[in-house]
Amino acid sequence: MSTAETATQGRVFTVTGGDWDTVTGAPEGEQERIVVNMGPQHPSTHGVLRLILELEGETVTDARCGIGYLHTGIEKNLEYRTWTQGVTFVTRMDYLSPFFNETSYCLAVEQLLGITEEIPERATTIRVLLMELNRVSSHLVALATGGMELGALTAMTFGFREREVILDLFETITGLRMNNAFIRPGGVAADLPPGAEIAIRETLRVLRSRLRDTPSLLVDNPIWTGRTSGVGYLDLTGCIALGITGPVLRATGLPWDLRKAQPYCGYDSYEFDVITRDTCDAYGRFLIRLDEIEQSLRIVEQALDRLRPGPVMVADPRIAWPAQLAIGTDGIGNSLDHIREIMGTSMEALIHHFKLVTEGFRVPAGQAYAPIESPRGELGAVITSDGGTRPYRVHFRDPSFNNLQAVAAMSEGAMIADVVAAVASLDPVMGGVDR
C-alpha cells in the first residue's frame, strides 16, 4: 500500500509494504539523491571526522561535518589541576603540534602573571627552536597524509620518514616524541641536553637533502596537479567571513602570519618570509606548506646561532619550578643535585619544593588571550583566572576547529573525490578540533 501526497515539506511518500516500485522511482524533475555518511572511521577523513554528504550522482550538493568523536574534556580537566600541570593536558590537544599548544597556554599564563618580559632569552629561543621544528614535522604529516588520501603513497612514506628524524630530536631534547609538556609557565622544563645543538645541525643537514624528494615527486606531477588544482576553492572573502587563518588564508594571497603581524617570542628578530600563493586552492596550500618548511628550517638555524648559555626558567622562585630535570638510571626526573639539596641540606628548600609542586603558584585574577601562528592558523588560549592556584577556565581557539567550517564552502558543487582533497588541504587535526 503506498500513497503520495503533497505537504508543506514537499512530496511525501508513505510506503507500507514491499511495493516501492509502485511509487514513482524518483519524483519528476529531480535526480536521485543519496545521503552518504563518510567517517568517522574512514582512512581519508584525516582522523575521526564524520562528513555527511548529500550527493546527486557524484556531485556533492550538501556537505556537513560531524565532530566530537575525540572530545576528551581537556578544558574541563584543566580546572582541576595546577597551572603547571595544565601543560600536560594542552599538549595533547592538537597532537601534531604539541609545542604550539604549550606555548600559547604558557604565553597567556605569563601575561596574567606579568612576567612576559622576564622570560630568559635562552628559554624563548628554545621555544622558537622547538616550535619551528614542530611546524616542519606537522607540515610533513599534512603532506604525507594528504598525499596518502589522494593515493600518493610514496609521499606518505617520504613525509613520515622525515618526520621521524624530527621526532627523534624531540626525544633527545624533551624525553618524549609527542605530548612533550616541555614548555612550562616561566620558561622550559629543562635545558638542552649536551650534544643537542650538534644533533639539530646534523638533522637539518639530513632534512635539507631529503626534503627535495616530496617536491620532485609531486610539484610538477600531472596527476597531483590534476587532483589539487582548482579543488577546494576558497577565496579571501570566504576566508575572512569564516575566520579561516593559516596556509588556507595565505593561499588567497594575503600575507597574514602572526609571527610577522603580531610578533611574540621575539619572532620579529628572525629573518624569514611569509609564503603566499594566489590560487585559493588545494594545490596552492600544498606549495605553501612545502615552502614554509624551508622558512622554518631557516628560523631553526638562526635560533641555533643565537643560543647563549643562561637560565631557562624565570628567576622568581615563587613561580619557577624548583628542580631541573635530569636523566637518571630510572628515566627522567629531578636532578640528583637538587634531591641531595632538599633531602640533605636545606629543610626550607624541601618545604618550598613541596609547596610549589603540590599547591602550585597563584596567578592574579584576570583574562588573557595569547594567539600564536600554529601550522594550521591562529591558535589562541583564552585563560580566565580567579586568582587561585588552578585555572578558572581555559578555552582554546583551535584553528582546526574553526577551519573545518569551510568544508561546506569548499566542497559543495564539487565531485565527491574532491572532498577528500579539500579536507586534506585544510589539514584538520581532530585532537585539536574536539579537545
Next chain:
Amino acid sequence: MTDLEHADRADLEAVGEPAVLAIGRGAFGVRDSGDTSGFGGLVRTLTAPPAATPPYGGWFDEACALIRERLDRLGAPGGVERVIVEHGALRLLVARQCLLEVAQLLRDHPRLRFEMCMSVSGVHWPADHGAELHALYHLLSVTHNRRIALEVTCPDADPHIPSIVPVYPGADWHERETYDFFGIIFDDHPHLTRIEMPDDWPGHPQRKDYPLGGIPVEYKGALIPAPDERRAYQ
C-alpha cells in the same frame, strides 16, 4: 575627550559596585573534619575588574567613542557597560541587546574594521547573580592589525544572547560549542545544536555545577579519589 569621560562616568554610575564574580572559602578544601589550620574561616571575594579610566591610550579611545556615538544615536547610551583594559588588551562589557549593533559597527566602520571573529567562548561565574553566564568574543582586524574582546553576560534564568552569526558567519561553530558547554542560547542562530557532546546529552559540562566525574583509583594500596573529589589547596 570631555564627552568621553562624562559618558564613562555615566556608565559607572549605572553599574554601581563592581559585580562579585566568585567567593572563595577556606584554604585547604577541608569540609569533613575539624579545622585545625585556622584558615577555614577565610573568605575571599573576587570582584569583576574595575572600569578603566579614560584616556585608555592608543586607538582604544577612538574605538570606544565610535561605539558610544552609534549606541547614543540608537537610544541605548548604556550599551557599553564597562571598558576594561587588561594586559594591554581592550575588552568591552556589552549589554546583550546591543551586541549585534556593536558587532556590526566593529566589522563595518572603516576606522574599526574588525573583519574576523576568532573565537567565542564562555565562562560560568555562579556567584555573579543576575549575570552567571559570560560569553567572550575575540575579534581581529586584519586591516588595522588590532584585536578587541567583547564580553556579554546573561542570567542563568534567562540564558539568551543574540547570535552574531549574521555578522560573523565564522562564529557559527563557536556559538554551538558555547551552547553545548554552557547552555547559553544564541537567539537566531541558524542551527543551534550540540557540537561536541552527543545530541541527547543532559546538562552542559563546562558549567561549574557540573561535576568533572571520574572514579577512585587504587595506587600502591591507597585509594586516590577522582580529581574533583580530592582535597586541594584553594
